[in-house]
Amino acid sequence: VxxxxxxxxxxxxxxxxxxxxxxxxxxxxxxxxxxxxxxxxxxxxxxxxxxxxxxxxxxxxxxxxxxxxxxxxxxxxxxxxxxxxxxxxxxxxxxxxxxxxxxxxxxxxxxxRIDAIRRVSALGPRPRTLIVFGRENYTLRGIYASGGQGFVHDMVTAAGGQNVFADMKREAVQATTELILARRPEIILELRADPIGLDEEKKELAVWWQLASVPAVANRRVHIIADPRTVIPGPRVVEGIEVIAAAIKRQP
Structure with missing residues (x-):
């Protein structure tokens, strides 16, 4: 484990x-x-x-x-x-x-340390955030996103994001593009455990551009975070929250 x-x-x-x-x-x-x-x-x-x-x-x-x-x-x-x-x-x-x-x-x-991050996050806006932790490569099929329960949901909330699926009280939501269009996230974060090359990252980000009416896409606030600290619930969790918080604050 x-x-x-x-x-x-x-x-x-x-x-x-x-x-x-x-x-x-x-x-x-x-x-x-x-x-x-x-x-x-x-x-x-x-x-x-x-x-x-x-x-x-x-x-x-x-x-x-x-x-x-x-x-x-x-x-x-x-x-x-x-x-x-x-x-x-x-x-x-x-x-x-x-x-x-x-x-x-x-x-x-x-x-x-987590409480300190929460206090800072509480002072700013809480953008509507879609947290994706799985999908088919180079396509928007098979998207799995964080629901309103679980470790990933708690991390993003502590970092200052407002989970667009917070009302769905389960750890994972199978998110269709129609559902994403309806929820209108302001930020999309893709969390991955393994590193990703620059060329591959560009290709993976490009698949989101088809959802042009989604605020996160229109404003180019779609981020791939390839960092195991954001997906492993271990002692480096504080660093993971800090990485997510930085992505939420990042401007296009």
């Missing part, structure tokens, strides 16, 4: 990590740690071969959790339904590995 891996390293416990998901990229040290699959394809045999004292998994991985219970391997299932769950998970993980005080200090620091 990339988010929890980052937490463990931020807490100075990276040397205790024996296995990570195939999607873990940060910090660089994870490149040398055994990969044990991912959310949908965990490798139980490899996990057990590492003889872990604790396995941290996502709460939806119920089959894996049952298998670990049968093997008598302690497991902790976490969730990140909202921004507050980031620091809650940080504290819980710290408690479970015996560094509760260190985890509490880091969690409190993160919460204080």
């Amino acid at each position: 990339p988010a929890v891996t980052e937490m463990l390293f931020a807490l100075g416990a990276g040397h205790r990590v024996v296995g990570v998901s195939s999607f873990d990229r940060f910090p660089p040290e994870v490149a040398n740690i055994q990969k044990v699959g991912a959310l949908l394809d965990p490798d139980l045999e490899r996990i057990l071969s590492l003889q872990p004292d604790l396995v941290v998994l996502y709460h939806t991985q119920s089959d894996l959790r049952k298998q670990l219970e049968r093997a008598k391997v302690p497991a902790y299932a976490y969730s990140h339904a909202g921004l507050r769950d980031v620091t809650a998970t940080l504290r819980s993980v710290g408690n479970r590995i015996g560094i509760a005080a260190r985890a509490a200090k880091l969690a409190t620091d993160i919460e204080s």
Whole structure:
């Protein structure tokens, strides 16, 4: 789980990590740690071969959790339904590995920094913002956007944006172009975990120009943010919010 891996390293416990998901990229040290699959394809045999004292998994991985219970391997299932769950998970993980005080200090620091960003954001306008975290390449088909619940929604709200789908109380909305036209976002933010080249970015931005009547498109306030800090609910979440806030304030 990339988010929890980052937490463990931020807490100075990276040397205790024996296995990570195939999607873990940060910090660089994870490149040398055994990969044990991912959310949908965990490798139980490899996990057990590492003889872990604790396995941290996502709460939806119920089959894996049952298998670990049968093997008598302690497991902790976490969730990140909202921004507050980031620091809650940080504290819980710290408690479970015996560094509760260190985890509490880091969690409190993160919460204080987020509150400071919120106070600054509250002083300015809150533009109607569409937050996209998935679609088919080079087309506006298969758009998935943030609904009014979840980690991404909370980040953008803290950064000063007003989610155009805030009234849809779920984490993800399948957004058609007709729905986007009706919601009339003033800013469109595409969040991506992986880097994107300049030429590819230009091509991906160009597909939005067909929605010329949307204020964000008409005013050229469509931004691709290729930064894992904006999509991983870990200890770098404050930096992610700052990146989003800068994009919201950016003028064409």
